[in-house]
Amino acid sequence: MTEIPIYQVDAFTENVFAGNPAAVCPLDDWLSAEKMQNIAAENNLSETAFFVRNGDQFDIRWFTPVAEIDLAGHPTLATAHVIFTEMEPCRRDILFRSKLGDSLVVQRAKDRLLMDFPSRAPEQVNGLGDVARALGAAPTELLRARDGFAVFETEARVRDLRPDMARVAGLDLHGLIVTAPGDDCDFVSRFFAPRMGIPEDPVTGSAHCTLIPYWAKRLDKTELHARQISSRGGELFCRYRGERVEIGGHAALYMKGTIYV
Numbered sequence: 001m002t003e004i005p006i007y008q009v010d011a012f013t014e015n016v017f018a019g020n021p022a023a024v025c026p027l028d029d030w031l032s033a034e035k036m037q038n039i040a041a042e043n044n045l046s047e048t049a050f051f052v053r054n055g056d057q058f059d060i061r062w063f064t065p066v067a068e069i070d071l072a073g074h075p076t077l078a079t080a081h082v083i084f085t086e087m088e089p090c091r092r093d094i095l096f097r098s099k100l101g102d103s104l105v106v107q108r109a110k111d112r113l114l115m116d117f118p119s120r121a122p123e124q125v126n127g128l129g130d131v132a133r134a135l136g137a138a139p140t141e142l143l144r145a146r147d148g149f150a151v152f153e154t155e156a157r158v159r160d161l162r163p164d165m166a167r168v169a170g171l172d173l174h175g176l177i178v179t180a181p182g183d184d185c186d187f188v189s190r191f192f193a194p195r196m197g198i199p200e201d202p203v204t205g206s207a208h209c210t211l212i213p214y215w216a217k218r219l220d221k222t223e224l225h226a227r228q229i230s231s232r233g234g235e236l237f238c239r240y241r242g243e244r245v246e247i248g249g250h251a252a253l254y255m256k257g258t259i260y261v
Helices: 033-043 074-087 131-135 155-159 165-170 208-219
Strands: 003-011 020-027 048-054 057-063 093-097 103-109 112-118 141-144 148-151 176-181 187-193 198-201 223-228 234-241 244-249 251-260
Touching: 003 074, 020 033, 020 074, 033 048, 033 057, 048 074, 057 074, 074 093, 074 103, 074 112, 074 251, 112 208, 131 148, 131 165, 131 176, 148 208, 155 176, 155 187, 176 208, 187 208, 208 223, 208 234, 208 244
Parallel strands: 020 048, 057 093, 148 176, 187 223
Antiparallel strands: 003 020, 003 251, 048 057, 093 103, 103 112, 112 244, 141 148, 176 187, 187 198, 223 234, 234 244
């Protein structure tokens, strides 16, 4: 039997019971993909992050309850929080390397953590399927990067959406971002990914790789304040840097324990 430490961290919030919960599992060596997928399914959170030290860096992988994914923001923030607070409190920055070879840097900056991620600007596209029918409302603009990207006129329109998850899952998309100008921030969003086992993600760092370049161009500004208006809610502090984006937020430790597999 193998014993694996596990932490549960609420990301993009200063307080537990808000933001997006992620499981974080430090490993001495990689487990099989099947075992990591089983652990993620057992955790039944939107993502579980696994990481292995590689010299002064860390290799990281992310799993939803049903699949491994190529990029994830909130479990990366949660993992950095665990390293900074539970493992190496004197450390000031962390370099993660993903399975695809991306370099992801997380730095301490006063009371928040800043993640350096790739920019994934959305583009006009045809043939996403009947997004309006899936969402129950017609967006004013429809684009795509990794995920579908539907723009609405107001925060209230986004907040009031009641998607048909079976129809959203039937779209040829990893996930679907919906967004609008914010009432007390630059922009708001929600994120639906039922095909990945996540009907609605509470706060989605990777979606902001697409949201930030879109809103930076539309609002003609590089520093942006965002909220994800799921039922739990989350707050993100963003900066557009061309080919990279900076995503800042807080995190709160909820639980730590041991997995026996």
